[in-house]
Amino acid sequence: MGHILSQFIESMGIVNLELGQVLMILVSFVLLYLGIKKQFEPLLLVPIAFGMFLTNLPLGGLMNDPAIHGSPGGLLWYFYQGDELGIFPPIIFMGVGAMTDFGPLIANPKSLLLGAAAQFGIFATFFGAIMLGFTGREAGSIGIIGGADGPTAIYLASRLAPKLLGPIAVAAYSYMALVPIIQPPIMRLLTTEKERKIRMAQLRPVSRTEKILFPIIVTLIVVLMLPPAAPLIGMLMLGNLFKECLVVNRLKDTVSNSLINIVTIFLGISVGASATAENFLNLQTIQIMVLGVLAFAIGTATGVLLAKLMNKLTGGKINPLIGSAGVSAVPMAARVSQKMGQKADPSNFLLMHAMGPNVAGVIGSAVAAGVFLALFK
Amino acid sequence: MDLLQQFVHSELIRGLTTGDKALASFYITIMGMSITFVALCVLWGSVSLLSAIFKPGKKKKTVSQESPKVTLAAPDEMGGDDGEIISVIVAAIAATGNAPIHSFKVKSIIPTADRTPQWGRVGRIEQLTRTTKN
Numbered sequence: 001m002g003h004i005l006s007q008f009i010e011s012m013g014i015v016n017l018e019l020g021q022v023l024m025i026l027v028s029f030v031l032l033y034l035g036i037k038k039q040f041e042p043l044l045l046v047p048i049a050f051g052m053f054l055t056n057l058p059l060g061g062l063m064n065d066p067a068i069h070g071s072p073g074g075l076l077w078y079f080y081q082g083d084e085l086g087i088f089p090p091i092i093f094m095g096v097g098a099m100t101d102f103g104p105l106i107a108n109p110k111s112l113l114l115g116a117a118a119q120f121g122i123f124a125t126f127f128g129a130i131m132l133g134f135t136g137r138e139a140g141s142i143g144i145i146g147g148a149d150g151p152t153a154i155y156l157a158s159r160l161a162p163k164l165l166g167p168i169a170v171a172a173y174s175y176m177a178l179v180p181i182i183q184p185p186i187m188r189l190l191t192t193e194k195e196r197k198i199r200m201a202q203l204r205p206v207s208r209t210e211k212i213l214f215p216i217i218v219t220l221i222v223v224l225m226l227p228p229a230a231p232l233i234g235m236l237m238l239g240n241l242f243k244e245c246l247v248v249n250r251l252k253d254t255v256s257n258s259l260i261n262i263v264t265i266f267l268g269i270s271v272g273a274s275a276t277a278e279n280f281l282n283l284q285t286i287q288i289m290v291l292g293v294l295a296f297a298i299g300t301a302t303g304v305l306l307a308k309l310m311n312k313l314t315g316g317k318i319n320p321l322i323g324s325a326g327v328s329a330v331p332m333a334a335r336v337s338q339k340m341g342q343k344a345d346p347s348n349f350l351l352m353h354a355m356g357p358n359v360a361g362v363i364g365s366a367v368a369a370g371v372f373l374a375l376f377k
Numbered sequence: 378m379d380l381l382q383q384f385v386h387s388e389l390i391r392g393l394t395t396g397d398k399a400l401a402s403f404y405i406t407i408m409g410m411s412i413t414f415v416a417l418c419v420l421w422g423s424v425s426l427l428s429a430i431f432k433p434g435k436k437k438k439t440v441s442q443e444s445p446k447v448t449l450a451a452p453d454e455m456g457g458d459d460g461e462i463i464s465v466i467v468a469a470i471a472a473t474g475n476a477p478i479h480s481f482k483v484k485s486i487i488p489t490a491d492r493t494p495q496w497g498r499v500g501r502i503e504q505l506t507r508t509t510k511n
Contacts, residue, residue: 106424113417113418119410126405127399131402135390136405139402205433206433210428213427217424225416342460360417364417
């Protein structure tokens with residue numbers, strides 16, 4: 001009887017709880033607080049934080065690999081295969097495409113330049129990560145955090161540095177959630193009050209034909225130039241074609257509602273579950289967190305600086321605040337531009353103008369990911 | 378072996394000096410940014426070409442507002458930030474008329490007098506309070 005009781009006590013999670021796990025559980029509580037109370041990207045942070053919480057509870061075995069721990073393996077391990085095999089991020093991109101209106105970008109294609117400029121944060125951070133001792137594959141995966149695009153960061157990390165997937169995904173999504181906090185000080189620092197008050201001309205209407213041809217042309221050009229970007233760009237543009245062609249509304253509704261929600265649950269919980277104490281509590285994670293925020297800040301700054309240059313070249317027609325929206329993070333980054341513009345002039349509406357660079361940033365970060373995949377395959 | 382080739386190799390990179398790593402990562406930074414810019418510039422050119430061919434004509438079906446007045450009520454009278462209210466009204470017209478927001482212009486917004494009887498107003502407030510509490 002005593003033997004059975006002691007065996008039972010030994011099998012209890014509380015007896016096997018380690019300090020690292022306690023710390024990770026506390027981190028997950030902080031993320032849950034940010035997601036639920038502060039409503040920072042709750043759709044992502046809540047499943048990520050709960051996944052992190054579950055995986056750090058001892059002996060739960062939710063992330064057990066069947067090849068190591070024997071069949072049947074952990075529930076979340078199976079979900080995680082969708083991340084590791086690069087299946088979930090392109091599906092999320094398809095949903096994003098079905099929800100995105102590329103009209104502002106088609107009406108003002110110069111925005112593509114701002115989407116490209118904001119990617120400088122990715123490459124500058126790549127340089128920094130190499131200097132800190134990461135390999136090229138790892139540095140590329142860390143740099144992509146600066147693209148402020150969670151699915152792209154997960155996709156690239158799963159291809160190039162699967163061991164760093166947990167910290168990279170947590171950093172990418174946390175910083176996406178913190179866009180309204182990270183970007184405004186940089187935007188204020190780099191622009192004058194007069195520039196922030198610039199009103200931009202109303203965008204021209206875009207025809208249905210243009211909107212239908214756009215996803216096909218983008219896929220054709222980008223994939224012919226950078227074949228490794230095909231899964232991300234292809235799915236993004238397929239989703240957008242569903243939206244714009246107006247003849248497959250059922251498919252469009254599915255990818256932009258049920259499918260993206262289901263995949264977000266699986267992706268969020270499994271990414272959170274990959275952040276175990278042994279994977280997460282180390283110097284590399286701190287370095288990734290610091291590099292990630294730097295990438296983000298540099299991307300924001302270069303976007304604003306190029307917008308300032310374009311403003312000078314066009315004779316004051318471009319409000320530099322829209323440059324920061326070039327770091328994808330759709331639509332939070334565009335909303336920040338709008339809010340900053342309205343602070344300077346309450347009757348100024350920059351949202352539609354900022355959506356151009358914002359969606360260009362999604363294409364830009366997928367292109368940057370394609371560059372790393374082509375270089376480090 | 379070429380520096381860049383050595384650099385992209387996960388095992389060989391560790392044998393490089395810090396100077397070599399800095400040089401190689403600088404090359405990749407410049408090359409990566411250039412490729413990103415070139416790709417997006419090609420897209421810019423293609424989208425511009427697409428727009429030149431398929432740009433909608435000037436004569437489009439428009440939903441116009443008849444009232445010539447351009448006066449706006451004071452924000453307090455309109456119940457909040459006037460900019461926000463204008464945006465909401467424009468979005469509502471676009472949604473109801475199934476027309477893009479560029480195709481019409483709101484020239485005037487004049488709030489009408491509230492003719493709801495006193496009892497009706499009290500009932501509405503009670504309903505709202507109940508919903509909020511739930």
